[in-house]
Amino acid sequence: MPELPEVETIARTLTPLITNQVVSGVSLLNERTLEGPLPLDLLTGRRILGARRRGKLLLIDLEEQDGAEVRGLAIHLRMTGRLFVFPAGTPPGPHTRAILDFMEGGRLFFDDARKFGRLRVLSPESDKNWAFWNALGPEPLLISGKGFARLFTGRKAAIKSLLLDQSVIAGIGNIYADESLFRAGIAPFAPADQLSEKRLLRLHKCLKEVLLASIEACGSSIRDYRTARGDAGAFQNSFQVYGRGGQPCLACGTTLQSRRVAGRTTVWCPRCQGR
DNA sequence: AGATCTACCTGGTTGC
DNA sequence: TGCAACCAGGTAGATC
Numbered sequence: 001m002p003e004l005p006e007v008e009t010i011a012r013t014l015t016p017l018i019t020n021q022v023v024s025g026v027s028l029l030n031e032r033t034l035e036g037p038l039p040l041d042l043l044t045g046r047r048i049l050g051a052r053r054r055g056k057l058l059l060i061d062l063e064e065q066d067g068a069e070v071r072g073l074a075i076h077l078r079m080t081g082r083l084f085v086f087p088a089g090t091p092p093g094p095h096t097r098a099i100l101d102f103m104e105g106g107r108l109f110f111d112d113a114r115k116f117g118r119l120r121v122l123s124p125e126s127d128k129n130w131a132f133w134n135a136l137g138p139e140p141l142l143i144s145g146k147g148f149a150r151l152f153t154g155r156k157a158a159i160k161s162l163l164l165d166q167s168v169i170a171g172i173g174n175i176y177a178d179e180s181l182f183r184a185g186i187a188p189f190a191p192a193d194q195l196s197e198k199r200l201l202r203l204h205k206c207l208k209e210v211l212l213a214s215i216e217a218c219g220s221s222i223r224d225y226r227t228a229r230g231d232a233g234a235f236q237n238s239f240q241v242y243g244r245g246g247q248p249c250l251a252c253g254t255t256l257q258s259r260r261v262a263g264r265t266t267v268w269c270p271r272c273q274g275r
Numbered sequence: 276a277g278a279t280c281t282a283c284c285t286g287g288t289t290g291c
Numbered sequence: 292t293g294c295a296a297c298c299a300g301g302t303a304g305a306t307c
Contacts, residue, residue, distance in 0.1 A: 001300060032283095056301080079300055080285085095285095114284045116301070132302080157277055166302080174300065222299085223287080263279070264300065280306080289297075 002077040004140070004171030005214035006225050006233065007058050010083055011051045014228035017085040018048045018060070021102040030115060033097040036130065038121035042070045043100065055136050055170030058083070059122075069123040074133075075110065080224040081117030084109045113224065135167040140207055143169075149200035152192035159195060159203075160188035161262030172207070174264045175220060175242045180207040182241045187273045188261045213238065241267040 002010070026040045034040055047063040058075040075081070080095075088105035098119055100108040110119065120130070127133055138147065151168055152159070162168045163177040172180075181188050183206035186199060195203075214220060219233030222243075226232060240250055245258025249269040258267045 003301095076301085078284095078302080112284095113286065114300095116284060118302095155276085161277085164301085265298090278307085280304100282303085282305105283301105285299100287298085289295105291293105291295090 001079050001173055001175065001222065002081065002219070002225055003056055003173035003176055004053070005176070005211055005217075005235065006219035007053045007056050007077065007171070008215050009219045009233065010077075010228050011053045011058055013231075014058075014083055014085075015050045015052075017106070017228060018102075018108060019050045020047065021104060021106065022047045023100050024103045025101040027092075027099040027101075028097075029092060029099070030097040030112075032115065033110070033112065033117065033119055034121075035118045036120040037126050038070065038123060040098065040119065040121060042068075042121055043073060046070070053171075055139070055166055056173070057133075057136075069125060070121055071124065072122040074120045074122055076118045076120075077112070078114070078116035078118070080114045081110065081112040082224065082226055083228050084111070084226075084230060085228065132166070137165070137167050137169040140169055140171060140204070141211060143204075145201045145204045146197075148204040149197045152195065152200060155192040157192060158189045158261055159186060159192045160264075160266060162192050163207075164262055164264070171211075174266075175239070176207070176210055176214070178242050178267055179210045179240060182268060182273060183210060185272055185274075188266050188268050241269065243267070 023043045023046050026043055028034055028040050049061040049063055051060050060073040062072050085106050085108050090107055095111045095113045096109055097112050098110040155162055160177050163172050184203040186203055214235040217233055217235040218227055220235040221232035241256055244256050245267040247256055249256055252271050254269055254271040256267050257270050
């Protein structure tokens with residue numbers, strides 16, 4: 001499941017493969033993969049500057065062009081989306097949903113087995129109506145500790161459901177929510193407004209540490225995620241709680257508990273994450 | 276405000 | 292071995 005570290009890794013590995021490429025054509029193999037009001041072929045003829053990340057969104061920036069409103073392409077990989085660059089003439093695979101062809105001959109493939117992923121052509125005008133984009137919360141690696149703590153004042157919801165809420169803070173999914181809460185010693189169902197500033201500062205520190213360590217390891221590969229070079233990440237080997245329900249806590253040996261919090265499978269240590 | 280449920284999807288795993 | 296049931300999970304939308 002591509003979350004912040006996985007999308008960051010894809011942006012970094014994709015950028016050298018697409019920078020300065022000029023789009024010569026587009027193919028949309030699954031209609032529902034494209035969202036928003038603008039058609040994909042508005043990208044044709046445009047030069048790519050690079051790829052970057054905002055939250056879990058991968059953004060492909062285009063060189064400015066006189067008279068052209070379109071400034072880029074946003075890609076949300078959701079659960080099973082993948083991006084690869086293949087040589088000219090490579091045929092689509094069974095899960096290929098869209099292709100950008102380049103003048104120099106390469107093809108950027110968007111593959112997505114589950115069809116949850118979305119592409120959206122960006123322009124300043126149409127972006128005004130993109131609710132998800134406009135509501136997106138701050139970046140956890142850029143916000144200050146105090147700013148992070150303030151996000152939760154007056155919020156009675158479980159801390160985990162707020163970490164997952166992209167309008168509160170951007171880029172965190174089920175893996176890094178559970179892993180950061182474990183490292184901070186905070187129970188996932190703790191009401192956010194009952195956590196002291198000190199504990200929220202610690203959560204922010206642990207969250208940044210786990211995100212940076214995962215980026216360092218090129219992300220976590222559960223099954224589908226790959227970098228734009230096709231490599232698996234390695235951070236799944238460093239999970240303390242995710243996917244380990246019923247197994248002993250690596251810190252204290254207590255059996256890790258598993259239950260649904262905020263609609264997601266949640267694993268925590270009842271001893272290390274006491275309150 | 277917040278919790279919970281359903282829909283969207285399909286490949287992989289589990290259980291009988 | 293075959294097949295049905297279940298599970299993974301980000302987001303939108305509905306309901307209480």
